[in-house]
Amino acid sequence: MTTYQDLKDFFKRQDLKVIIAADAETRIAKRGNNIVGQIIPAGGVAVAFDPIAKASNAIYIGRGRNEDDRKFLDLRGRIPIDNTGDRYYLKRVFFNREEQDGYYCGFSNQTLWPLCHVSFERPDFRDDWYEDFKKINQKFAKAIKEEIKGKTFIWVNDYQLSLVPKYLGRQKGAIIGMFWHIPWPTWEIFRILPQKKEILESLLSCDFIAFHRGYQVRNFLETVGREFEARIDQETSKVYYNKQVTTVKNLPMGIDADIIESILENKQKTFITKIVHEVIRSDKNTDIANPFDTLFKEQKVILGVDRLDYTKGLRLRLLALDKFFEKNKTYIGKITYLGILAPSRIEIPAYRNLKEEIRNLGIAINRKYKKNNWEPIKIVYQVFPRDKIMDLYKNSSLCLVTPLDDGMNLVSKEFVIAASYSANPGMLVLSQFAGSSIDLTQALIVNPYNVEEVAKAIKKGLEMEKKEKIKRIKTMKEILEERNIYEWAKEFVGSAVSVI
Structure with a gap:
């Protein structure tokens, strides 16, 4: 069984600078008694990527949510996260309300989200939403470029940032990996997206793309094959397109049992349990029955x-x-x-x-x-x-x-x-x-x-x-x-x- 220390040693051997980009933050500002503190949100991204970022001494880039999120940032928009010994930097990018509405409530979650899930909710297509989506993806890409130095692994997470690889372009010494956390639909569904080619070309700018399940990989490869004159090696799941080779794989996301064990046993046993107790201590109501x-x-x-x-x-x-x-x-x-x-x-x-x-x-x-x-x-x-x-x-x-x-x-x-x-x-x-x-x-x-x-x-x-x-x-x-x-x-x- 792989442990946190194993992962830390792995990153040390790779000798990589790691940049992780996602819409969600690993810390959020929380105000109490006129004091603003940084807590881990209850969502899965925080629990998953906080230890990964620490093990790799990463730069984690996420979307700032409010003015309190601006507090404590250095001149580069970063805040160090190092309460458990290992350190990474959380870098926040900020956008105006109109851009966020078009990007998040609009194209991300009224276009891509219903399009990719077989739930029979009709996706909406609006050009203004897509323009805001592009703007925010461009700003994420800019924030990433500012941190690239030497051999760098750029880990882009999920559909909200699907245009980031395109706006990054080919960066010297950089490797781009995308994890697409939601389902990838069949070509018959994806083909109705007006911006399908731009999204696909962006993803094919990555060196590596992963999905949770094998059928999602197959759906993606079929979509690429139907939309582009690309060479696809089905045995190796490699796509050859526009002088770029992209490898596609299914990797089901795991959890760490120590998260739950530490809560149920109320004791710290591994690195990640410290994170969990940090979450618990951050909520003033946890002592209530x-x-x-x-x-x-x-x-x-x-x-x-x-x-x-x-x-x-x-x-x-x-x-x-x-x-x-x-x-x-x-x-x-x-x-x-x-x-x-x-x-x-x-x-x-x-x-x-x-x-x-x-x-x-x-x-x-x-x-x-x-x-x-x-x-x-x-x-x-x-x-x-x-x-x-x-x-x-x-x-x-x-x-x-x-x-x-x-x-x-x-x-x-x-x-x-x-x-x-x-x-x-x-x-x-x-x-x-x-x-x-x-x-x-x-x-x-x-x-x-x-x-x-x-x-x-x-x-x-x-x-x-x-x-x-x-x-x-x-x-x-x-x-x-x-x-x-x-x-x-x-x-x-x-x-x-x-x-x-």
Whole structure:
């Protein structure tokens, strides 16, 4: 199993300057008692890339969110992150509100996001959004160029920065790797994008591109082959285009079990656990009792933890729960679905409409099955500290992860690690369309569009023998420990460097 020290030693042997660019930051400014501090956000990017950046002594370039983010920056717009011994620099780039709206709420998340996810949400195409998208990608590229020195590995992350490789151009001594975290659609879908050729040509400026799953690689290669007169070597997954060779590979993103273990055990064992405790200490409410303690004492709990997004299959999940209670009336009054939904992209109409739809459907199901003070559906729109979420994972009887399309899905993996700490673990019901299903084959794999199938899986998971649940969870945990975040980072960078 690859450790943080292994990853650190790997970067030392490579003798590379590392620049990581992503829309999300690894630190955000948080104001309390008139004091502004830097905390790690609760999102997956922060937990994943903070230790990677430290292990590589990287320059991490992210989008500044507010004026407080400007505080503490040096003349180059950077702030050192070195509270655990190893250091990297967080460099923030800032944009005006109009540019951010067009780039993020517009082209990134009303054009590319729905285009790339099979969720049947129609993408919108607006030239002004794309102009803002180009401007911000140009500014990211400029910020990266300012940091290139000698042999440099540039790690560009995700669809929001898909034009950055184009604007970087060929930099002497630089290697460009792109990790595309969301699904890549079929050519038949991608071809409707008016800016498809510019996006593709930018990506083919990279030396190395990685996706989570093999079918996404195949979709990408087919798209390139349909759109360009490019030579594609299917055996090596190399694309020869415009005097550039680009290698494409699938590398499922891992997690580090120590993240969850340190929270559940409340002790520091490895480097990354220090990061986790930093997150916990940053939230002033972490010493408050879990608000769901009473619920867990009185009921069995089916858990869902999601960002509010139409790709997560939330409506179909509620319909499956409705079908479950309809066919299994003995569970009425004895089990509750607890849906934790993190508010997301509320500026976008589709997300506001989804929230209203979920609210109305939840009310309807509760009216149908309500018994005394019990209701089957409890939905909470809130972001909770990681220690509270891990506690929910550990104590739930079942976890529903049923996206319609998902590049990876870290919730499913985190649940498995947390559940392994329970004497009687819950079971995971997982969509076949989640990228994590390629690793978590011992979960109850379902088609989220098949409401009957999901309802049956809920019943099977709740009634599964304790011995079988322990065996399945143990098998999945071992796989996750082997394919952890450090191994993922090492393979990504190593694969990119080896193609040069």
